Amino acid sequence: MANINNISILSSDLDAAGENRSLIIESDVGAEITIQIVSSNNQFYNFTTKAFTSTFTSKNKLNVVLSTGFFEKLISFPAASSVKYFVIISPKPYTDTVIDGGVYVQEIGSIADATITFAAVTASSAKYTSDPAITNTTTTGSPSASVNKIVTISGTFNNATTDANSNGLILTKSKLSSKDFFFETTENVSSNPAGDAVSSTTVIVADLTDLAIGMTLRFHKGTTAPTAGTVIKAIDVTNKTLTFNNAVAFENGETMTFRAIGLESASNAIGARIRLGKNILTPSKNLVTTTVRTATSNSTTIPVQATQGIAGGRLINFNGF
Incomplete structure (x- = not known):
């Protein structure tokens, strides 16, 4: 009897760009096995071309005799996202090779x-x-x-x-600042520790993805806003609990809306470092014109043919009277 003593391949999710991973098998001398790799989109790994194919041939199955008790093979996983791969290793039929559990199956996912x-x-x-x-x-x-x-x-x-x-658009600044950006996300109230709809500074959620300390609670249900300036003060990752600086009457099952205001806060929330480079806001150089519809005399009201693009206030200069 020839035992397969160890099979290893990195099982963490694959990068969306694709990866090469080493398959290592240790066994008693003379063990014989068959290796296959299949994907969740019904493709099979070709051990000759190192690519996945939609049709199954003899090249999609690798028969190995471990004459030294050690085998290593580099497997090329292609660029893909949300695809699962299954590494299947079984004893070659009609041999005395033994794998614990009968057949080895390792699932490997891919990251989008x-x-x-x-x-x-x-x-x-x-x-x-x-x-x-x-x-x-x-x-x-x-x-x-x-x-x-x-x-x-x-x-x-x-x-x-x-x-x-x-009535026109007014440009009030010449460039953007990091505070002009924000990230917004929603999360459902799993439960309110103080009781449904009871004012509380804590709330339990189902998922903490894209939430960070300092984010503003814009709405605690629908479009109902809490006290102005309510922000996340602390996050208990283990218990998925958010703590706020102001008490809010959280209702079970309602949807909360959060904002991370500014690029630094947004970066902390989504886990990506975003910096603002050189930028400029340029107003249109086209003049807005219209035609007087009826002649007036000593009046503050002037009838015109169209008012499109014409705003009021001291920021607007009128010429041509």
Whole structure:
């Protein structure tokens, strides 16, 4: 009888970009085994081409005789996300090789790339010609690797043309700051330790993903806001409990909305370091014009053909009267 004494391959999730992993087998001298690797999308590893194929041939099965009691093979896993792989090792039929449990099966998962989306959020989408006001910008990367990327965000904000919302856009600053960015996420109330709908500074949640100390509780249910300035003060990871600086009447099962205001706070929440580079906000150089509809004399009201792009206040200069 020839025993398989040890089988090892790194079983942590694979990077979405793909990886090579070493399969090591230790046994009594003369043990004979068969190795197969299959994926959850019904593909089979070809030990000759080192690629996965949709059809099964003799090359998708590797027969090994451990003449020295040791075997090592490098397995090439391709770029993929959310795919599971199964390493299957069995004794060769009609031999005296023994594997504890009869057959060895090791599942290996794969990690999907993480996506960060930069979007322009407006107080009123009706005041712009599109929603979002400019096209979202996205970037992707592996959550298990250190990757540096430069993301360029550009676009033109155009004022709506409707009568009610076409009074122009006013640029109040020449550049963005890190505080102009925020990250927003939601999480359900699993339970309120003080009792359903009872004011409490703590709440238990089902998942702590993307939550960090310092995040603002924007809504504690639906669009119901808590006391202004309510933030996460502490996080108990073991018990999945959030502690706030203000008491809130948390209701079981309701959805809370959190904001991480500023790039530093957002980076802490999502686990990615984001820095703001050089930027500039440029106003349109096109002049807004209209035509007087009816002549007036010594009046503060001037009838015009159209008011699109014309705002009021001291920030606006009028010429050509």
